[in-house]
Amino acid sequence: MIGKPTRLLLASLSILMSTGALADFTASPAEARAIAKEAYLYGYPVVAMYKTLYTQAVDKGGANFKAPFNRIANSAQVLTPKDSAVSSPNVDTPYSFVWMDLRKEPQVLTLPKIDDNRYYSVQLIDLYTQNFAYLGTRSTGNNGGHYMVAGPGWKGQQPVDIDRVLYSESNIAYALYRTQLFDEKDLGKVKQIQGGYKVQPLSSYVKQPAPAAAPRIEWPKPMATMTEGPQLFRYLNFMLAFAAPQDSEKDLLARFAKIGIAAGAPFKVNQLSAEQRKALEDGISDARAEFAAFKKDKLDTNQVTRADLYGSRDRLKNNYLYRYAGADQGLFGSSSDEIAHLKYVLDSDGKPANGARHSYTVHFAKDQLPPTDAFWSLTMYDAKTKQLVPNHKKRYVINSRMLADLKPDADGGLTLALQHHEPPKAEQSNWLPAPTGPFYAVLRIYLPKPEVGSGQWKLPPLTPLK
Template identity: 30%
Template sequence: MFRLYAPTKALFEKAWTLPDVERVATAKPAKAQPDVAAPAGPGSQVPYPVRALTPAHADLARSAGVPALLANEAYVEALARVVYYWGYPAVDGFGRTNMWEIMKEKPGAMLGLLPGAPMNTTGCLADYISPSQRWVVTPNNDTVYGAGFANLAVEPAVIQTPVGAPQGHYWTIQIVDVFTNVVHQFGSASATPGGKFLLVGPDWQGATPDGFLGILRMPTNIAGVLPRSFAARSPEAKVRAVAVLDQIGMYPLSKDQPGPRRFDCQAAARNAVYPPGVTAQMIAADPDASRPQWVNPKTFWEDLARMLNANPTVGPSDTAMADQARTLIALRRSDPRYKALLDRAALASDAALHASSTYVQVGVDAGNGWQRQEGAGRWGTDWFSRAQATVIYIYVNDYREATYFIRGTDAKGTLLDGRHTYTMTFPKDALPPVDRSRGGFWSLTMYDKDNFMLPNPPNGRTNIGTVDLDANELRFAADGSLTLTLSREQPAGADERANWLPAPEGQFALIVRAYVPTSAVLAGVYQLPNVERR
């Protein structure tokens, strides 16, 4: 070891190097192993953390350098697997900004099914999201959706909240960063005032403009903005939901004018837009015809690099991993051997993530066979749970806004399957506790094995809950209990048919959403009833 105390500038600028240590040759030196890339020299432009991952002398005689080489490769592979889980939600979310190109003219309905809009703008629907769509896993069928993505490096965006929402009507506007972390969640649950807020990126500097209620800072340049407005199934209820959604959304600051903007969801919903080569007829014939693979492990590292280039700054819980990701990306570019290793790691990590990300396995015990992800939406450094959520229900709300209970098994731990009939019995006064004064409601939604709703349920129901209760559609027993029937075949009895939630053929999964949950839900005191197979 050669120590140099108080080194001069020449050392840091790599203008001075030590002389090599020469051995007096007594035998023919061993040849360097050709399959090991020599580490870059001190004048290399490759960052030090990248160069450090290649052993200094991997080519020692008699393979003496191989253990160090294998140890470094093992470290890189282990790190790559963690980075894959960490970066998966961001690659997925960043890929969805393809909306900007598809919807570049004005807001509308992508594929005639989903809300879409140009950059820094939200679009909205005028009815529930179509159960036949295959772009967004596990959507709800309780609210009318809006959606849009911002690039805050281009300019700030205006977030508008409603001034005319009826008391007790549920609405929300969820704002997530590129990693799907919920950064801001406004709405009836938090009694957000009506008006305008300015959504800005991490590097924006300035004062709150006149007429704005405040500044909403995001940790990344790319942000997702997701308005929702509760809708019962009656025409009058849907008119009310859209009237509120017409007041909620995002648009570029450069297009701001005095007073509130009307987003006109009816007009947006009529503007059906399809990607090149896709038609309404194709989607009707095959809903998967244009279904994207939002994260492709074969292109993961290139896609991750593009995401990081668009988001040079990330939140404090993601900063350290962003540095590690950049190191791996540079390593992959600098060394063909490591490129092959990292590409294999991406494939293995993707397979592992999807194997664990099912309604059977995600979350922790919430009582009676149900599971939940505690802290959902506010992920912090829980990158594992965040990646799993992206697979099964991307853009999950802040758990304090809406708590999700999930399951894929019955009371005996057997996979749920449409061949069988199941029941859920709520005792008297034991329905999910939500705060109705702030718009709270609950629903039980049925999903197929791919995490999508049934496109054509025989009784029109994809979920059951507060909407059906308010419409007096459900039948209670004499003791005040409520028994729901889950099956593919229509039940024979009138009461069972009234309380029937159709199941698909084959394996299925369930979600109970409790919007504006009470403290009993948040504290884990309340438990749902089990799902019993007959």
């Protein structure tokens, strides 16, 4: 059942929406600019997530609609360059999706037993884009089970046959499933596994009457520019109504309130003065400039890796620049103990990778292949489109399951060729086709061993052939 605090919040939200009241804007222009910078970094991932939520679970007529709330959708296919719904698509693990509305009761996720040699995971994500828990090979094993996901205000009793209860900071949460695909012939098996993924409300699971329905939500329609200017704060206010405030953020949210950011309050850009709007726009520009410098100096040089950008609140320690960077680089990225993402953007000379200028090699020394308890893959992307690279070989990835077909070096190492032009036939087994222009490649290590996170294992450089 809905508790009293939730009913009061929803009632307040209804009043605010009906009266059109605008939260107070009390900051001076200089203060507003500083707050807007902070709030933009904080809010961008939340609003970027809303875009996906709306397209996958709300917009039933949209091309990317998956399933309504609390129902599972599966996508089992071998991705090609024609699949452009997401940037940097993962060709290793077909996805399943569940958007969960936890306002009235928890949802129970049932997982089937699957083969011991196949990796799978269920990534549980709150509205802040934080990975609050995982299910699957690493965390719960491959024997299946029943797992309950509850919102922050749930106080009920755990059924005896529930293996684990997992709490979300927000009353809306996302479950993102990954199921390893071995090759095209394996697609039928993946579909069979996906058919065993189940989700149901707790009341249905324990065969009891359902609680009263939660109030209907009026979802604001996304705008093309919703993440680019002060309009972002309108969507942030809407989303914050579904997320309980955290003690560690009380002072932060109090500062945000000075520019009209408050859970459930309308944020009407057209009611801002010209001076107020300019202060917010300048603050947003400051935030973007800070990220651009961070990306150039830290991310592109791998001084900060994608592994640092994703995880729970405890892991991220409220580092909002990192959380912003994670949303920019790839929304819903995995935590580092689940999947390590290492990216080739620059070559060993510090220059952007470009298939029109060079051919490149990546050399793994003997016994220095990516250390993993599952598998690894190296995928090529066009830097302009952030999509897979069309090529007549229809090869978009090289992974550890292909090792028997790859040609080793004389000393037992392995050298991969990342280039646009086709190499001699005897060397084509190790060829990952690149575009005629800028590119990047992503090394994904599933269930990485400790030496990856510790830095003991080093990513080999992308070396241009002179």
